[in-house]
Amino acid sequence: MRDIVYYAAAIMAIAAALLCITRKSPIASALWLVYVLFNLSVLYVLLDAHFLAAVQVLVYAGAIMVLFLFVIMLLNIGRLGVSDVKGAGGKVIALVAGLVLLGELAALGSIELPARMGQPEGAVARMVEQQGAIQALATPLFQQYLVPFELTSVMLLAAVVGAVVLAKRKL
Amino acid sequence: MPLGPSLLVSAMLFTIGVVGVLLRRNAIVIFMCVELMLNAVNLTFVALSQRLGLEGQVFVFFVMTVAAAEAAVGLAIIIALYRHRDTLNLDSINLLRG
Secondary structure, eight states: OHHHHHHHHHHHHHHHHHHHHHOSSHHHHHHHHHHHHHHHHHHHHHTTOHHHHHHIIIIIIIIIHHHHHHHHHHTTOSSOSSOOBOOHHHHHHHHHHHHHHHHHHHHHHTSOOOSSOSSOTTHHHHHHHHHOHHHHHHHHHHTTTHHHHHHHHHHHHHHHHHHHHHHOSOO | OOHHHHHHHHHHHHHHHHHHHHHBOBHHHHHHHHHHHHHHHHHHHHHHHHHHOTHHHHHHHHHHHHHHHHHHHHHHHHHHHHHHHSOOBTTTOOGGGO
16 A cells, blocks of 8 residues: 555655656746655655654745745746747757666666665654654754754845845845 | 666656746746756656665655755745746846846
8 A cells, every 4th residue: 555655645746847847837837846845755755754754845835935935926927928948959968868867877777875864764764653754853853963053043044035135126 | 676767767857847938938836947957857766775785765755845945935936027028938038148
């Protein structure tokens, strides 16, 4: 059952990603991207990252994609007359570059992983079962990675100020 | 879950993102393709965190925060660009190309 759900979500994510990059209308692209993000959160649940799956839906499919749709509608570019997909030359270049990249990544896949990985199989799933999905993630986040976490808040403040300054007509 | 299929899905999503960036001219669509690539990398982190410890999931957390900040600033730049140029076609926004 897990396998069926896993492969269904994986195939739908890839199909929706292909639709996302080929649709003419930016709105359609954005909505297909939302579909990809939902399917990825299904994969996260099956990979024992329950909290990240929730955050994926809340932050990515919720906040970030709403921001995208808001800007598309604000600029009123939802219905473009002409397609913005490049011509034959651009398509060939994109396809060749994509195939080369996929080949390179596939070559990476043939590398032998070190026999002794950090955790034995199923260790993370057991940890999540014992501590709960949130505490298992929060312990390293607030102990080992506390300084990066605090720095992130400074970065978010900078992003807020930067976005307001850039988008405002006159300060 | 096995590691291989997750890494394969992640590689394919990343490639689709790259093809999208090369294929499109609309700045917002290109920006969405970059988000797609970030998500593909996130999937790699989550898949590998099963074998390498929960730090991978912490990194995904940081990547999501950076992506949110990047989306806010990037879309503000796009709004400013549209206000100056009345277009989002990257072929006609070529000031730096000379």
